[in-house]
Amino acid sequence: MNKAFVIGISMTKFVRDPKLRVEKMGASAVWEAVGEAGINLKDIQEVYCGNVFGGAGVGQKVMAEVGFIGMPITNIENCCSSASNAFREVYHAVSLGRIDIGLAIGVENTTSLLQGRPIADEDDLEGAMGNSFPAIYAQRARRYMWTYGLKPEHLAKIAVINRRNGYYNEKAGFGALIDIDTVLKSPMVADPLHLYDCNTHADGAAAAVIVNEGIAKRLGGKPVEIVGSSLQSGKLPERFIDMTFEDVSYRAAQDAYKQAGIGPEDIDFAEVHDCFTIAEVLRVEGIGLCERGGMVKWIEDGTIEITGKKPINRSGGLLSKGHPIGATGIAQIYELCKQLRGEAGKRQIRGAKIGLAMNRGGAIAGIEANACTVHILRS
Amino acid sequence: MNKAFVIGISMTKFVRDPKLRVEKMGASAVWEAVGEAGINLKDIQEVYCGNVFGGAGVGQKVMAEVGFIGMPITNIENCCSSASNAFREVYHAVSLGRIDIGLAIGVENTTSLLQGRPIADEDDLEGAMGNSFPAIYAQRARRYMWTYGLKPEHLAKIAVINRRNGYYNEKAGFGALIDIDTVLKSPMVADPLHLYDCNTHADGAAAAVIVNEGIAKRLGGKPVEIVGSSLQSGKLPERFIDMTFEDVSYRAAQDAYKQAGIGPEDIDFAEVHDCFTIAEVLRVEGIGLCERGGMVKWIEDGTIEITGKKPINRSGGLLSKGHPIGATGIAQIYELCKQLRGEAGKRQIRGAKIGLAMNRGGAIAGIEANACTVHILRS
Numbered sequence: 001m002n003k004a005f006v007i008g009i010s011m012t013k014f015v016r017d018p019k020l021r022v023e024k025m026g027a028s029a030v031w032e033a034v035g036e037a038g039i040n041l042k043d044i045q046e047v048y049c050g051n052v053f054g055g056a057g058v059g060q061k062v063m064a065e066v067g068f069i070g071m072p073i074t075n076i077e078n079c080c081s082s083a084s085n086a087f088r089e090v091y092h093a094v095s096l097g098r099i100d101i102g103l104a105i106g107v108e109n110t111t112s113l114l115q116g117r118p119i120a121d122e123d124d125l126e127g128a129m130g131n132s133f134p135a136i137y138a139q140r141a142r143r144y145m146w147t148y149g150l151k152p153e154h155l156a157k158i159a160v161i162n163r164r165n166g167y168y169n170e171k172a173g174f175g176a177l178i179d180i181d182t183v184l185k186s187p188m189v190a191d192p193l194h195l196y197d198c199n200t201h202a203d204g205a206a207a208a209v210i211v212n213e214g215i216a217k218r219l220g221g222k223p224v225e226i227v228g229s230s231l232q233s234g235k236l237p238e239r240f241i242d243m244t245f246e247d248v249s250y251r252a253a254q255d256a257y258k259q260a261g262i263g264p265e266d267i268d269f270a271e272v273h274d275c276f277t278i279a280e281v282l283r284v285e286g287i288g289l290c291e292r293g294g295m296v297k298w299i300e301d302g303t304i305e306i307t308g309k310k311p312i313n314r315s316g317g318l319l320s321k322g323h324p325i326g327a328t329g330i331a332q333i334y335e336l337c338k339q340l341r342g343e344a345g346k347r348q349i350r351g352a353k354i355g356l357a358m359n360r361g362g363a364i365a366g367i368e369a370n371a372c373t374v375h376i377l378r379s
Numbered sequence: 380m381n382k383a384f385v386i387g388i389s390m391t392k393f394v395r396d397p398k399l400r401v402e403k404m405g406a407s408a409v410w411e412a413v414g415e416a417g418i419n420l421k422d423i424q425e426v427y428c429g430n431v432f433g434g435a436g437v438g439q440k441v442m443a444e445v446g447f448i449g450m451p452i453t454n455i456e457n458c459c460s461s462a463s464n465a466f467r468e469v470y471h472a473v474s475l476g477r478i479d480i481g482l483a484i485g486v487e488n489t490t491s492l493l494q495g496r497p498i499a500d501e502d503d504l505e506g507a508m509g510n511s512f513p514a515i516y517a518q519r520a521r522r523y524m525w526t527y528g529l530k531p532e533h534l535a536k537i538a539v540i541n542r543r544n545g546y547y548n549e550k551a552g553f554g555a556l557i558d559i560d561t562v563l564k565s566p567m568v569a570d571p572l573h574l575y576d577c578n579t580h581a582d583g584a585a586a587a588v589i590v591n592e593g594i595a596k597r598l599g600g601k602p603v604e605i606v607g608s609s610l611q612s613g614k615l616p617e618r619f620i621d622m623t624f625e626d627v628s629y630r631a632a633q634d635a636y637k638q639a640g641i642g643p644e645d646i647d648f649a650e651v652h653d654c655f656t657i658a659e660v661l662r663v664e665g666i667g668l669c670e671r672g673g674m675v676k677w678i679e680d681g682t683i684e685i686t687g688k689k690p691i692n693r694s695g696g697l698l699s700k701g702h703p704i705g706a707t708g709i710a711q712i713y714e715l716c717k718q719l720r721g722e723a724g725k726r727q728i729r730g731a732k733i734g735l736a737m738n739r740g741g742a743i744a745g746i747e748a749n750a751c752t753v754h755i756l757r758s
Contacts, residue, residue, distance in 0.1 A: 052435055056458050057743040060612055060750075069746055070630075072610040074464055075456040079435050085453055089468070096475040231451040233439055251449075364436040367448055371439075 004095040005216040005223035006377065008037025008209035009337045011330065014202040014322040015173045018112035022054045025205035025327075026062030026107040033103070037209035038219050041068035044209075045099040048074050048089040050082030050106040051326035053113045058326075062105055062205075077326075080273065080361025081231075082106060083206060084329025084373040088229050090210045091375075095226070100212050107205035108326035126366065133275070134198060136363065138190035141278035143243040145192065148293035152192045155277040156183035157299050159196040162274060162313050165306070166320020168346040171334075173202055175320040197277040202322025206330035208337075222341040227354075228256035228376035234368030244293075248372040249286030249358060256374040257288075262354065264288040267376070269310065269339060269349050270356040271332040274317040280304075284312055287358050287374065311349050314339065325361070332357035333375060340379035354378050383474040384595040384602035385756065387416025387588035388716045390709065393581040393701040394552045397491035401433045404584035404706075405441030405486040412482070416588035417598050420447035423588075424478040427453050427468040429461030429485040430705035432492045441484055441584075456705075459652065459740025460610075461485060462585060463708025463752040467608045469589045470754075474605070479591050486584035487705035505745065512654070513577060515742065517569035520657035522622040524571070527672035531571045534656040535562035536678050538575040541653060541692050544685070545699020547725040550713075552581055554699040576656040581701025585709035587716075601720040606733075607635035607755035613747030623672075627751040628665030628737060635753040636667075641733065643667040646755070648689065648718060648728050649735040650711035653696040663691055666737050666753060690728050693718065704740070711736035712754060719758035733757050 010032035012025050026049070034041060049059030059073040078085040083106025090102035144150050157180060166175025178196065186195040216223040232252040257263055267289060274280035281295040289310055290298055298304050304312040315321060315335035318328060336355035338344045355377050362370025389411035391404050405428070413420060428438025438452040457464040462485025469481035523529050536559060545554025557575065565574040595602035611631040636642055646668060653659035660674040668689055669677055677683050683691040694700060694714035697707060715734035717723045734756050741749025 056431055056456060057741050057749045058456075060741065060743050060746065063612070064615065064743065064746055067615075069612055070614040070627075071612060073457075073612045073750065074468070074610065077435060077437075077454040077456055078452075089453070092475075092477060093471075096471075096477060098471060098475060231453065233442075233448055233450060233452045235449040236443065236446075248449075362436050362439065364439050364443065367439065367443055370436045371452065 001095050002097055003213040004091050004210055004226050005213065006208050006226065006337050007211050007216055007219060007221055007223050008033040009334050010036065011171050011206035011334045012204045013171045013173060014204035014324055016111045016202055016322065020109050020203045022051065022058055022107045022109055023061040023065040025203065026105055027065035029205035029207035030062060030066050030103065030105060033207040033209050038221060039101060039209065041066065043101050044071055044103045045101050046072045046093055047103045047105065048076055048086035050076045050086035050329065051108055052077055052079060052082055053108060053110065058107065059105060062107060078361065078371040080325050081329055081359045081371040081373050082326040084357065084359040084375060085231060085371060087208055087330055087333060087375065088231055088373060091226050091229050094210050094212050100215055102210050104208045104210065104330060106327035106330040108324040109203045110201040110325055111203050134190040134193060137276040137278050138193050140243045140282065141192050144278065144281065147244055148296055150296050152184060153180055154296060154299045155192065155197055156180040158277040158280050159183045159319060161305055162317040162319040165314050165347060166316020169316045169320065172316040172321040174200060174322050175316050193276055199275050199318040199323045202324045204324040204327045206327045206334055208330055208333060224337045224340045225378045226375065227378050228260035228374065230255035230374045232372050233370060236367055244282065246282050246286030248369045249283055249360060250288065252372045252374040253287035253358065256376050260376045266354055267356045268352045268354050269314060270312055270358065271315060271317065271335050272312060272358045273360050274313055274319050275323060280312060283358055287356065306349065314347050314349055329359040329373060332359055336377045340377060380474050381476055382592040383470050383589055383605050384592065385587050385605065385716055386590050386595055386598060386600055386602050387412040388713050389415065390550050390585035390713045391583045392550045392552060393583035393703055395490045395581055395701065397488065399488050399582045401430065401437055401486045401488055402440040402444040404582065405484055406444035408584035408586035409441060409445050409482065409484060412586040412588050417600060418480060418588065420445065422480050423450055423482045424480050425451045425472055426482045426484065427455055427465040429455045429465035429708065430487055431456055431458060431461055432487060432489065437486065438484060441486060457740060457750040459704050460708055460738045460750040460752050461705040463736065463738040463754060464610060464750060466587055466709055466712060466754065467610055467752060470605050470608050473589050473591055479594055481589050483587045483589065483709060485706035485709040487703040488582045489580040489704055490582055513569040513572060516655040516657050517572050519622045519661065520571050523657065523660065526623055527675055529675050531563060532559055533675060533678045534571065534576055535559040537656040537659050538562045538698060540684055541696040541698040544693050544726060545695020548695045548699065551695040551700040553579060553701050554695050572655055578654050578697040578702045581703045583703040583706050585706045585713055587709055587712060603716045603719050604757045605754065606757050607639035607753065609634035609753045611751050612749060615746055623661065625661050625665030627748045628662055628739065629667065631751045631753040632666035632737065635755050639755045645733055646735045647731045647733050648693060649691055649737065650694060650714050651691060651737045652739050653692055653698050654702060659691060662737055666735065685728065693726050693728055708738040708752060711738055715756045719756060
């Protein structure tokens, strides 16, 4: 394995606008990432593009809009993990020496397609019976509350923290300064999850230029090294065995730690897939940052906040940024790079050296998740 | 680069049946390929699944149906090249030493979705104006006829040859013993292309198990080596510069020849993407098997037939097999493996040592093709 570095990264501001076109959003992200990398478009040897709902040829549409096409372009679908999956493919191509410079894109317009509906596959009997994502996470929250003494106020505090983090992130469309009361008084979506416990679908794009060590050194700038990259899918019945433990998140994280030669104690901060407040709880524990049930205390004592030992979702997370399905994974890595380069402005985590991004999505046919990726980056 | 081999390959019979489900077809293909490979399901370290129209998580649905899941699964979309693109990703993972055993799947039910319509993207202004695939290929046929003296009878002869080849292929849903008159008297779709000059959408699946040299030797059987694998995308205006030359096919083929350390003269037989009869003409020339304009003579003198020097589409091609978009690419590789292992029965090409599969798809935003793959396999 050769070393691989992110030398250009970008994301559009995530918003809700059905009129935004994937090729325009994607091209905007590509131009910014390529510009930051200081490379020419013709230097891009290969492109992987994550997208779920855009139909055929989304990567090609983006690159045609960018104005440079002809290199290999592969479109990747893995539900909410599509962008981080595309990032992984480019990372592998570079780290295994197949290419020197690659481009990963994630892009989605969800609002024109989903019109507010939770995503459920036509064939999804479970979803058709009402066990949609809010319902699934509500059940998991109830179980976690029963097992570990978590209260709605704890979940509400995550909503408050992440919305505040997002308030200081100019790319986050839904940050806000709210208090716990606001969360608890917001409409109930699926008991115990209120409206503010849920993320919102959104529209946006993100892109990353990944290169090998020689090029990273030659171009200068602030390369960020990718030291771990793992993709796993869920196993069959695990969601029903223990709703408070994320086996797929655990496996992906352990694999990534092994690659990086570190343990969870070495992670300075993380972006985790907080599609709901309870999801952040389950994921911080799933990736082994915190012991099982330990998030109750971490929420209470501020460990996950900017002043704490393990700031989580300093970008604002999905709760603040919004969640453009096929773009979210690279947007997490955007935050990692910004923090590791010391460019996060008002939301900068002091002394951030190693960051982790955990992205997961889908739950077909009773499996825990279609996919879960964990990436570890180092400044 | 390490050596990589196909040790298990399968395809379902391609048919038209809207009721066939992707997970059932896919699982059927996976079980057969894995069985032929002589490996356990738990030995599969990674899966890439090609599909276009099946929605999110098709690879996961297939593997859940198979009954074994948990490994990394990535879904690949690249229009009609989706399956060969998935095959390429697995090949890279094995040949670059990232994994030892990988599985590539291609699967599609087109008939439940397309209902006979030619595929056109909603945003495709060209398609909306009537420039659908039959129209585009009709224009290319006219131009080729004007330039090189090709006649409708030449195209009809390709339809006759490929339909006859398919008649002897039990996996081909649409083979037939027809004559040139039948083709020329069939309804005109887009002058000069008659009904029999066109392939049909279909439903089906194909799968391939790819392993490294050590495992191929240990398991025995009849491993087929992958010696070249290329993916390219079209450039912007090239379709309008010369409609008789396929730049993207040329680039993909030249790249694959270079990897294999051979030239087109070394190819014993090929499967090319004959979505229309004229497409076979353009592609055999595009990949450099035949000089430009030379296909007129090759059709006349039988070079492309079983008795000729360069048998083309001995499986029956898309014209006979039918074209389940996301499965077609691996079905081409199925034919290569069957021929190279001497297991093609009545359609066996004597002394076949090196075969080429050329698969392409899509034409968004005025580019020649979204993707083109060329694979070269050796017995």
